[in-house]
Amino acid sequence: MTGLEATGITYTVGRKLLDDVSVTFPAGTLVALSGPSGSGKTTLLSIAGGLLEPTAGTTSYDGRSMWQGTGDPRPDVAFVLQVYGLVPILSARENVSIALRARGVDPAEADERAEAALARFHIADLGDRQVEELSGGQMQRVACARGFVPGAAVLLADEPTSELDEGNRGLVLAELRAEAERGGIVVVATHDPAVVASCDLHYSLDEGRLT
Structure with missing residues (x-):
């Protein structure tokens, strides 16, 4: 199994947000990326997933660059965003289904798989709810369902x-673990020591540098 390699990553926007960071995210391993707010965790995830082009350095997986020149991730990359990124005018089910439709999956199959993904996070009963009707925790689980559904x-x-x-945190961690065990590359940016303790490998950032 190959890993996702980030080598010599520097990212500067007015100031250095990342400074010569080199990490490997191995397949089949649940990886934690920790650090205080502003340490560069989200920036590193965004570069690792091909949303941002590094100022210097390279990221690659399976022999190809993660940066595709557009800011769109490769089809084999999925995100669970900190800000959820849900579309307010769509239902919970539609927000999950759209991740599959964008990859060319037939709409009926996409909706069926979206239902299963919502059930995975114990929110199948919320499929018809609009985003504005959901609590923060429910929105977070919808965002997880959308990130997990493409496999x-x-x-x-x-x-x-x-x-x-605590109960739903344990549920999400178990599902992250399942993704790693099927051979996926799974990286979790977190402030939570309990989440870090549940992972196999831990990288810590502070002021854009590995500590």
């Missing part, structure tokens, strides 16, 4: 448990 080779999750109680 992507690379899953990058930014603070996926920050709004969850």
Whole structure:
């Protein structure tokens, strides 16, 4: 199994947000990326997943660059975003389904798989709810369902448990573990020591540098 390699990553926007960071995210391993707010966790995930082009350095997986020149991730990459990124005018089910439709999956199949993904996070009963009707924790689980549903080779999750109680945090961690065990590359950016303790490998950032 190959890993996702980030080598010599520097990212500067007015100031250096990342400074010569080199990490490997191995397949089949649940990886934690920790650090205080502003340490560069989200920026590193965004570069690792191909959303941002580094100022210097390279990121690659399976022999190809993660940066595709557009800011769109490769089809084999999925994100759970810290800000959820849900579309307010769509239902919970539609927000999950759209991740599959964008990859060319037939709409009926996409909706069926979206239902199963919502059930995976114990929110199948919320499928018809509009986003504005959901609590923060429910929105976070919808965002998890959308990130997990493609079964992507690379899953990058930014603070996926920050709004969850202990029971639902355990549920999400178990599902992240399942993704790693099927051979995926799974990286979790987190402030939570309990999440870090649940992972196999831990990288810590502070002021844009590995500590």
